[in-house]
Amino acid sequence: MSMKQILIGLTSAALLSLSMAVQAAPIKLKFSHVVAENTPKGQMAIKFKELVAERLKGKVEVEVFPNGQLFGDNKVLEALLLGDVQLASPSLSKFKKYTKKLQIFDLPFLFNDMAAAEKFQQSEAGQSLLKTVEKKGLIGLGYMHNGMKQMSASKPLHVPADAKGLKFRIMSSDVLAAQFEAVGATPLKKPYSEVFTLLQTKAIDGQENTWSNIRSKKFYEVQDNITSSDHGLLDYMVVTSAEFWNGLPADIRTELKKALDEAVALGNKVAAEKSQSDKQAIIDSKRTKVIELTKEERQQWVDMMKPVWKKFEPIVGKDLLDAAISANK
């Protein structure tokens, strides 16, 4: 064998092993979210990572970045489109730049309970909303629950007049802004990562959130009062980018979706449990006062906040609104 033949042989072998190494490199999937790990979404993300590690070992590697370590919710959708992360699940209140239709979920007192929210999300109308982000290059892979929101403040909130003149942090949603304006309060759109400090330093007077977020981020330690109001919904859409998702081999895409659905089911179970247990833990902590509204007091909030629906009906559409209302039956 000539030297030339030996060299050609060696080069081909090197190229072959290089291409095998390239082929074998696992697909990296970064999942970025803003909440703590001991929350419904935090648990869902961990479960997804575990299922993928079990079922797609060596093919896909999931890395989870909780607590806004990588991106806040104001940046994560942009990051998805740039390919800096591959999975996120912002609250439905944070999609305004991508679709206005999801604002329906922010309407105060729209759903009587989580069963109604679930029924609407799984209905044809609810599923069609997942597609509204597609024209922006995103793919809505499904919904996930957190739960009903409660209002916390430095002073007791029994009736809407108690909120007058107070500053409330809200997510970046015009519906939520209108909801607090309707009771004479001042809404301030701020990132989730800033809420604790804003409350602690009294730069704001209050905020609205679920029991699991209020507990995991210790908002109850810096708010003297929490009104058990169940006045609105905080749920999520799990999203990816069309470029990433459609570029995956079909079998991997199927497995990922299956793992995600199972992780979401677990997250929803955690959400249901935590809406009770985190509320109780906050009551037991005695760091704050949890206010239960009388029927008459609650009705006052409904009467003041519900007119907001009229303003947003032309944006979300009457048919969609009717479909959401009928989920309460």
Ligand code: SIN
């Ligand atoms: C979240 O649950 O993802 C954050 C909610 C918020 O911004 O208040």
